[in-house]
Structures are given as C-alpha cells and as structure tokens.
Amino acid sequence: MSAPIEFLLRGDHITLDALLKATGLAESGGRAKALVAAGQVQVDGQQELRKTCKLRAGQVVTLAGTRIRVAAAPAAGAKPAEDL
Numbered sequence: 001m002s003a004p005i006e007f008l009l010r011g012d013h014i015t016l017d018a019l020l021k022a023t024g025l026a027e028s029g030g031r032a033k034a035l036v037a038a039g040q041v042q043v044d045g046q047q048e049l050r051k052t053c054k055l056r057a058g059q060v061v062t063l064a065g066t067r068i069r070v071a072a073a074p075a076a077g078a079k080p081a082e083d084l
Contacts, residue, residue: 004067013054014070016041016061025063035063 005023007014014022017032020041026032033051035041041048042062043055055061057072 004069006069006071008071008073009057010073013056015051016043016048016053016055017051019055019061019068019070020063023068025066025068040064 007019007023016036017026017029020026020032020035021029026035036049036051039047039049040063043053044059045062048061055070057070059070061068061070
C-alpha cells in the first residue's frame, strides 16, 4: 500500500471522477469513470459505482491500494494554529 494522499477541497465537495483525475490516479476523466464503473473504487470502505458521487471533507477514497483522504481547505484569512 502506498502512502496516503491528502486532497484539500476548494469548495464544499468534489465529484469522485474529478478527484481521481486531480490526484493523478486516473490519467483522464474517461479513465476515472471507467475505474468507478468497473467497481475498483471504494469510498469509506464501500464499493462506489456512482461516477459523480459528491465527496466531502472527512471521506476516504481507495483505489488499487492508494488511499485519498478528502480534507477541508483552511478558511480564507484563517491564522495557522501556531499563531493562535
């Protein structure tokens, strides 16, 4: 199993196919959709067949032994924890 990937959201969600493409686990959107349709992707430990499933912060996606943790991006103007 490779090291987990942390993906920071820019909004409140990202679709599953877009996440696979954005993280480089699928070389194209079409390939991402094919991987999902073939049942090779899990979301939170369950097989996911919806290509445009909306993923939110805290969810974990697994493909071929690689885990992607979806995380919320820091709020604009938020101070880093060490500055508080």
